[in-house]
Amino acid sequence: MELKAYLQERYTPSTASAYLRDITRFVAAHPDAARYQYRQVMDYIGACRSKYPNACSLNRILASVKVYYQYLCHCELRPDHPARSIRLRDARPRDVQLQALFTPQELALLLHRKSRYTALTTRNEVIMTLLTSAWNKAASTYRAVLPPTPGRWP
Numbered sequence: 001m002e003l004k005a006y007l008q009e010r011y012t013p014s015t016a017s018a019y020l021r022d023i024t025r026f027v028a029a030h031p032d033a034a035r036y037q038y039r040q041v042m043d044y045i046g047a048c049r050s051k052y053p054n055a056c057s058l059n060r061i062l063a064s065v066k067v068y069y070q071y072l073c074h075c076e077l078r079p080d081h082p083a084r085s086i087r088l089r090d091a092r093p094r095d096v097q098l099q100a101l102f103t104p105q106e107l108a109l110l111l112h113r114k115s116r117y118t119a120l121t122t123r124n125e126v127i128m129t130l131l132t133s134a135w136n137k138a139a140s141t142y143r144a145v146l147p148p149t150p151g152r153w154p
Helices: 003-010 013-029 038-051 055-074 104-111 118-145
Strands: none
Touching: 003 013, 003 055, 013 055, 038 055, 104 118
16 A cells, blocks of 8 residues: 555644645655664754744654554554654643634524534523633623724624
8 A cells, every 4th residue: 555545534624735735745855764663763852943943843753653554554564663662751832822712692592593413402591601601701801901903803
């Protein structure tokens, strides 16, 4: 089975494309990568760390390398998986994208519309209440930190 087919069978098109790109770079830069052991994989991740300081990029590269070795194991080209136990402890940003939040008016519209699934009405009301309170907290933080601007924010 070809690597591209393996990826497309197991992952979404965008993930498969990103993994294939990262794996292609890895193998092009390291022709003996199929025979690498844990130490060589860690050396590669260390080199990537200096090139890509963003924790999300580094985690994606590591995930790609892991998938590459899973593929080799799947095709029985390799008996072990040298990257299986590697875990990165880099802090990934968990910022809330304020522009993606609903306004209270949009939440009220969602809350009061007729539900297709009546069994989920209570659950949906609880979720909407939580979203409304999260919006109010984010809006008050936004007002305290930034000057008023025209747009969605009061």
